[in-house]
Amino acid sequence: MRSTIRNSYLAFEDFAKQLCEKIICPNLLEQTGPVAGGDGKVDTQSFPVSEQCKTLWYVGVNDNSNSDRWAFAVSTQETWKAKCKKDVRKIKETNRGYKKIFCITNRYAKADQRSHLEDELSKETGIDVRILDLSWILDQVFRNKLEKLAIETLSIDIEWRRDIEIGSSDYSKNKRLDEIKLYIKDNVDPSSILSYQLDLMLEEAVLSKELEHSFIESQGLFDRAILASKRHGNEHQSFNCHYQYCWASYWWYENKSLFEENFFKCFDIALEINNSDKWGSVVSLLFLYSTYNRDEEGNLxxxxxxxxxRVSQHLKALSLKDMMPSNSLMSSFYLEMLKLLKIQNVNPDFR
Structure with missing residues (x-):
């Protein structure tokens, strides 16, 4: 019986650690020694990572998690409040300078009781205390499509498993994705990322999206590609990252706010580059953006x-530059396309 309880705790501790690595911060130490924190008083803790290495992170990215020291305590006890108090006070006694303490429990905690205890312990210890209960765990698992993680780490018996038949196209994409992941892991220097390596990062994000990997993973890969391009690349690479993120936001994630954010990033970068090719991409995104911004009659x-x-104004200026005939011609073409967007619905009975 005691062995079963111990194994159950170890499985939940492993699951909690992997979940926190994906949601909160990826730089967590492996626990060694006795169960329930051992001599270290914590079940796991963050370790310092340079700002350059953080560039390669794509899950669990937080502003200060690479430099601040965060402690994590895991519990399966029914008396979760007493266990949280005990764990937090023991961690405080270590005097290691922890900035945050996360208490993860597999029990449901009422919102008012959880908030009250967080405030009480934070005030008592001077450390930011967060209690993550079963409601939080379930929300993160289902929202971020991490069911497979829970099933495998907790050895959950399931009667039905979704079998995915991989076609030749997805097989090739999976193979390519694995190759890129391995290459980035073994060859990319986060302090000096080369131009073609930035392109690989964007390709990895696009493949992850096309293979319908979890949103948190794909979003993290896009965010990583954007950050790396901003630090080590040029405006064209930054534009391409935001452009691909727009398409993913619209067609895959159906996320209007995410689309808008990246669309206006594309717009701002296009202003700096002032090239008809990039403005053509902006125009193509405008047609998508217009679907969010029409009234009941179908008018903008x-x-x-x-x-x-605003886009028409900049395209018109480009179209008048005779010294760049190709740029001028394409700008005139995109201007004609924009006229299609502004056509009013001449038949109000037509839907």
Missing amino acids: NNDMILVVD
């Missing part, structure tokens, strides 16, 4: 008209 709203007019 005022905010969208202002955006179209």
